[in-house]
Amino acid sequence: MTAASPFEQIVDYANRADPWPLYEKLRAQPVWQEADGTFVVGGFREIDALLHDPRISSDPSNLLPEYADKAPPPDAPGELPNALIRTDPPRHDTLRRITMRQFGPPHRPDLIDELTPTLEAIVTRLVDGLAGKDDADIVDTIAYPFPVEVITELLGVPPEDAPRFQAWVEPIVNAFGDPTPERWRARTDAFKQLAAYMFDLAQQRRGDPGPDMISGLVTDDGPEGRLEGGDLFATLVLLLIAGHETTVNLIANGWLTLLRHPEALRRLRTEPDFSIRLVEELLRYEPSVHFLPNRSAVADIELGGTTIKKGHPLVLVLASGNRDPEFIPHPDRFDPDRTGNMHLAFGSGIHYCVGAPLARLEAQLALTQLAKRLRDPRLIADPPPYRISPILRGPTHLPVAFSGVHPA
Numbered sequence: 001m002t003a004a005s006p007f008e009q010i011v012d013y014a015n016r017a018d019p020w021p022l023y024e025k026l027r028a029q030p031v032w033q034e035a036d037g038t039f040v041v042g043g044f045r046e047i048d049a050l051l052h053d054p055r056i057s058s059d060p061s062n063l064l065p066e067y068a069d070k071a072p073p074p075d076a077p078g079e080l081p082n083a084l085i086r087t088d089p090p091r092h093d094t095l096r097r098i099t100m101r102q103f104g105p106p107h108r109p110d111l112i113d114e115l116t117p118t119l120e121a122i123v124t125r126l127v128d129g130l131a132g133k134d135d136a137d138i139v140d141t142i143a144y145p146f147p148v149e150v151i152t153e154l155l156g157v158p159p160e161d162a163p164r165f166q167a168w169v170e171p172i173v174n175a176f177g178d179p180t181p182e183r184w185r186a187r188t189d190a191f192k193q194l195a196a197y198m199f200d201l202a203q204q205r206r207g208d209p210g211p212d213m214i215s216g217l218v219t220d221d222g223p224e225g226r227l228e229g230g231d232l233f234a235t236l237v238l239l240l241i242a243g244h245e246t247t248v249n250l251i252a253n254g255w256l257t258l259l260r261h262p263e264a265l266r267r268l269r270t271e272p273d274f275s276i277r278l279v280e281e282l283l284r285y286e287p288s289v290h291f292l293p294n295r296s297a298v299a300d301i302e303l304g305g306t307t308i309k310k311g312h313p314l315v316l317v318l319a320s321g322n323r324d325p326e327f328i329p330h331p332d333r334f335d336p337d338r339t340g341n342m343h344l345a346f347g348s349g350i351h352y353c354v355g356a357p358l359a360r361l362e363a364q365l366a367l368t369q370l371a372k373r374l375r376d377p378r379l380i381a382d383p384p385p386y387r388i389s390p391i392l393r394g395p396t397h398l399p400v401a402f403s404g405v406h407p408a
């Protein structure tokens with residue numbers, strides 16, 4: 001039996017708590033070809049170059065037929081087309097432009113700023129809920145419910161429906177990165193149900209629009225028209241899932257890192273604006289998305305002495321790039337004072353995360369409140385238990401003890 005490759009070990013759940021030494025092994029070669037023909041890249045410069053290379057595709061139909069089983073199956077066969085995250089130009093750019101009309105500059109430049117008081121109020125109420133306790137699971141009480149409330153508010157999804165869509169999102173996320181046939185089946189079923197739910201909601205908003213993003217998407221007639229049918233539901237499902245699953249990890253990984261670095265926790269309590277630099281370093285040091293599994297080359301590409309072959313799956317390991325010593329000095333050091341902090345946490349190039357400003361703000365607010373209000377917080381389990389997915393990496397639970405909660 002041949003030894004497991006670095007990438008096989010990275011995917012192995014046994015290494016979820018500490019994948020960092022494996023990323024170092026991965027970077028020993030610019031490009032790896034796995035036994036099944038998948039190419040894997042872990043260096044910062046190489047990943048960044050590929051994310052800007054027009055010969056790289058996010059559309060699964062560019063995979064060779066023999067890799068069809070490697071491609072995520074259509075989200076809901078016969079019903080949903082690929083969402084923008086899995087399309088290429090020019091289709092990608094059209095879908096993205098229409099979506100961005102509801103999301104920020106230039107059409108709604110104040111959207112995120114205007115949301116700040118609402119976000120403050122939500123996180124204050126959630127932290128208030130810890131009063132009278134001396135321990136809590138920070139994932140269940142803060143890191144998860146906060147981004148869920150924010151994205152439901154933003155999209156205009158009724159908050160009381162959160163348990164329904166959470167039950168659909170879980171199988172979708174579990175299949176991501178380590179897809180067994182059962183996980184894919186559960187994922188496809190969940191996608192269909194989530195799309196049907198979004199269909200009903202969109203119908204309702206067409207008749208009775210409000211200030212939310214779903215209403216905006218179903219009523220706005222921009223120069224490129226509206227999102228209709230499958231494109232609309234695929235976009236809504238993407239926004240709903242991308243809009244909270246990743247931020248949960250940023251807050252949970254962030255709080256874990258702060259409790260492991262008491263000096264940073266102390267500074268967050270006392271230094272104004274420290275949260276901005278802190279969250280940027282957290283994004284680099286403990287990113288929520290460890291790799292992008294959904295690329296392929298549309299032509300052979302020479303990189304570091306290897307040919308990335310056309311039509312083969314290509315995996316870009318963002319978390320490894322973020323710790324690449326060839327690009328980032330002392331990458332294993334958690335240092336919020338870094339100048340010119342560069343990282344790949346939100347990707348790079350045309351698919352760069354549309355929710356980055358929102359995610360940054362959510363993490364800044366949540367971590368600052370936790371730091372200022374929990375008295376003497378301590379980790380109960382280190383490392384904590386991790387979620388199944390090697391891609392969306394973060395704790396399932398984060399039990400923390402504390403000696404009371406300061407008032408807001």
Ligand code: HEM
Pocket residue numbers: 058084085086096151238239242243244246247250287288289292294344345346347348350351352353354355356358359
């Ligand atoms: C910590 C939080 C977040 C992280 C780490 C994150 C990470 C990423 C990454 C790495 C990509 C690039 C994917 C690719 O190149 O294939 C991406 C794209 C995307 N993200 Fe985020 N994201 C976060 C939060 C959000 C939020 C809050 C939203 C929406 C409200 C969002 C919506 C999207 C969308 C729609 C795309 C696809 C953009 C495109 O394909 O052009 N994300 N995100």
